[in-house]
Amino acid sequence: MNDKALHTLEYDKIIRRLAASCATSLGKERAERLRPTRDLRETKRLLQETDEASRAAAIKGSAPFGGITDVRPSLTRAKLGGMLQPSELMDIAQLIAGIRKLKRYVGSVAEEADIPLLEDMCEPLTDFKPLEEEIRKCIDEQGDVLDSASPELAAVRREIRVGEGRAREKLETMIRSSSVQKMLQEALITIRGDRYVIPVKQEYRAHFGGIVHDQSGSGATLFIEPEAVVQLNNKLRELKLREMKEIERILRRLSEQTGLKADLLTGDTETLGLLDFIFAKAALAQSEFATLPSMNDEGRIDLRRARHPLIDPKNVVPIDVELGGSYSAIIVTGPNTGGKTVSLKTLGLLSLMAMSGLFITADEGSTLCVFDSIYADIGDEQSIEQNLSTFSSHMTNLISMLNQVTSRSLVLLDELGAGTDPAEGSALAIAILEHLHRIGCRIVATTHYSELKAYAYNREGIMNASMEFDAATLKPTYRLLVGVPGRSNAFAIAARLGLPKRIIEHARGEVGEDELKVDTMIASLEQDRRRAESERAAAERLRAEVEKLRQQIEEERRRFQEQKVKLLDEAREEARQSVAKAKREAEEIIAELRRVALEEGASIKEHKLIEARRRLEDAVPAPAARPRASAGAKPPKIEPGDEVKVFSLGGQKGHVAELTGSGEAVVQLGIMKMKVALSDLEPVGKKAPAKATVQAAGASVKRTRDDNLRTELDLRGATLDEAILEVDRFLDEAFLANLGQVYLIHGKGTGALRTGVQDFLRRHKHVKSFRLGNYGEGGAGVTVAELR
Missing domain, CATH: 1.10.1420.10 (MutS, DNA mismatch repair protein; Chain A, domain 3)
Structure with a gap:
């Protein structure tokens, strides 16, 4: 780079x-x-x-x-x-x-x-972690080796503390003596070179034995180790050498473990x-409130509300920049201090940041390109040391760029062609831009030359742009306007500052008619752009309001549906509890009737009690059927034989007999068939067994003996052969009606009829299992059969 x-x-x-x-x-x-x-x-x-x-x-x-x-x-x-x-x-x-x-x-x-x-x-x-624990066991947070680092170190330090106590005790006894105190500068104990000493006045040196270790700066005080503690200090010195040696051994051990x-x-x-x-x-x-940009290597740039990251966010004005689509170069015109240079630097710096893996100070959805290099010629490049003018310095930079730039480069040029004669400067600027444009690199250049506006207007792939200027306040707004060339505001500024009107009118007369027409055209474009921006902002506000209302309505609809389902479930649960309560009361009454009948010899038929219980069970409401899919949803895939649920019948289950090909299916519901729309069905299980499908088809023409669906069959008084025929037909009807359980009333008697019927049930294809009736179901006089 x-x-x-x-x-x-x-x-x-x-x-x-x-x-x-x-x-x-x-x-x-x-x-x-x-x-x-x-x-x-x-x-x-x-x-x-x-x-x-x-x-x-x-x-x-x-x-x-x-x-x-x-x-x-x-x-x-x-x-x-x-x-x-x-x-x-x-x-x-x-x-x-x-x-x-x-x-x-x-x-x-x-x-x-x-x-x-x-x-x-x-x-x-x-x-x-073991190495960390070993280090912390031996060294504290202050970097001192702990006594617990080794038993040897702990023992040596105990001896040192005892020896220090003895030495201090000996010296304290001496300095408390009145004969010694008069020879001391101060009655205190200090340390010099790891040895305990006391400060003795210089004039008493001859009267005080021991070893001199130091003296004060003035020489009036000598720090003397009395003979009485020399041996104690020697012992302490030996112990401290042992301590240092043990510490070194510990540190070497830890260092060796670390080195591995x-x-x-x-x-x-x-x-x-x-x-x-x-x-x-x-x-x-x-x-910086920065965002993640999208990156490409195709030369496309789309910056949305980009801000220069080094300018105070309170003062920076966001800019929008598009480059690399229908045009690969932008020529920015406009007055000084209008923000042209800041716009150049914003584009260049954000590109460098993104290529470095940094987020950019722009709105989300911004796009930048990975360039092979970025070249920038920005600012006053005058060099006194090299005796170069501003123009010469710019040319030196441009020549260096032209020798290196490629089709994958970004070139940023500030005040292109400035610093020399306007006619020559504009011609040179156009030639340089044309050369760079042929190379195919991405270019953003700023200029004061009006000739470059016409060049950008007539050249495919190059777009005019300008920095917005508020004619009312005569101040720049620092907004970059792509597609609108800048216009001169010198006359308006001069009039605002008080230049006499006759001078301004004379100046206008010196300006060519073509330039005045262009200026008027640009002013009209700016007015149209402001009106379009205002209308677009209004449209955006309306769109946001409509979207907000749509979301509110959708949320209210969802809450209504949830509340509806909840209320229905609560109502059905309340009804179910009421019926269950009534059922319990009826069971108690039936039990009481049986007890009375047994006690008084009354004749109450078991099958009538069973029928009464079945009616009570049928009175319990079924669970709420869930709402069907929305009208726009794709109908579920359904094939003949599938078990389905019919929404319009409260979730009643049946099997698909055939598909009509017109968006409907023929559904077998018990002993009935009916046409149902596919959108009204929901698959709930696998295909029914083939035999069941065949028999179900015949059920549309075969009816029970009394045209009523029954759950029990009374066999009392029949011979075994007659009973077997009746049971076989009854089981077929019950199976086709999707009954899960039936009651066969054979009475107690000798037990021959019960044994024969149960032997037949054991071999029957529709019977899953069977048992004798429980208390309240008829006991040994009834066989309860569970169907497949």
Whole structure:
């Protein structure tokens, strides 16, 4: 990427912001090395990393990078056999803990969001918790080796504390003596060179024995170790040497353990730096209210309400820019201080940010392109050192660009052709633009030359644009208007500032008629554009209101349907409970009747009681049928033999006998057939058995003996042969009527009829199982058969 363009477009300021968002020096190091990439796939991957980190931060907050430092130099020394200091070992322990926290963080985010890139980065991170625990067992948070590091160290330190106590006790006895106090500068005990001493006045040196270790700056005080504590201090010195030796042994052991894992920990450290850098990109995006752009390598740019990220959001004016579709170059005209240069820098800087994997300060849906390079000639390039004028400096830059630019480049030119004679400058500007346009690169250029307006108007693939100017206030609005060339506002500004009218009129007379016509045409275009924008804004407001009303109506309709179903379910449940209560009361009455009949010898037939119970069961309301699919929904696929539910009959179940081909089906409902629309059906099960289908077809012409659907058959008084014929016909009718259970009343008697009937049921194809009646169903005088 062109380094001069990076500096001109202030890319380095974005990098400094990014580095400031990093939590570790590892992340800052990566941020400072960040440069745009020319590869589309790499750009998309970098942007996806930023997007995943943004979603992670939104779900679980900031990632935990606290306490993580760059321990790579320490790991290198440990790998080479060097001894690490306690503080270095604690940094490594903090790193191991940080790895574990970060893996937990990413794992918890992955349960709620799709973050494959972050998961892949964290997957190889190792967890050396035993090493961390060993370090923390030996070293505290302040970097001091603990007594618990080894039994030897604990024993030595106990001896040191005892020896120090004895030495201090001996010296305190001396300084409390009145004969000694007069020779002391102060009655206190101090330490010089790890040995306990007392401050003695210079004039009493000859009267005071011992070893002199130091003296004050004035020489009036000598720090003397009395002979009485020399042996004690010597002993303490030996103990402290033993302590240092033991500490060194502990540190070497921990350093050796660290060195064995140095390579893996080094890789983990670099991964943590990368993750910190990625989350810093997400933090920068959040602070700038930036969004994820769509990227391509086809030269297409579509920026929606793009804002320069280095300008205060309260003051910046958004711009819309399209490039690379029907036109590949934009010529921007307009007055100075109107925002032309800021528009150029916004386009260039946002392109560099997107190519670096950073979100851009534009609305969602914006599109940018991956260029092989971006070239920018912006601002006053006058060079005193090289004795170059502004024009010469611009030409030098342009010549350098022309030798490198390709069809995949973006060229940003500010005040093209300025700094020389207007006629020559405009001609040169047109020639340069024509050359770049033939190459096929993307171009945005600003100019004051009116000749370039005509060039852009007549040249296919080049579009005029201007910075909006408010004629009422005579101030720029800083909005970029693509498709409208800029016009001169010198006369209006001069009149507003008080220039005499006769001078202005004279000036107008000096302007050619063609230029005045063009100026009038541009003014008309601007007026039409403002009116169109106003009408479009009104239309957008109306559309938003209609959409809001539509959503409200849809939500109310949905709530109404839910309330309707709820009320129906409550009503049916209430009815079901009422019938169940009545059924319980009827059962109690029937039981009481049986008891009375048994006691008084009355004759109450069991099958009449069974029929009464069946009527009670039929009175219980069926569960609510669910609403059918909407009219626009595609009818379900239904084939002959399928079990279906008929919505219009309250969810009654049946089997499809045949399809008519006119959007209807013939449905077998018990012993009846009826035509039903396919949209009124819902499949509820697999196809019925083939035999059932055949028999069901015959059921439309065969009726029961008394044309009433029965659930019981009274066989009392019949011979076994007669009973078998009746039972066979009765079971066929019950099966065709989709009855699940029937009652065969054979009485008790000798049991021969019951045995014969049950033997027949055992072999019958429609019978799933059978049993004797329970209490209240007739007992041993009734056989209850369950049908398939």
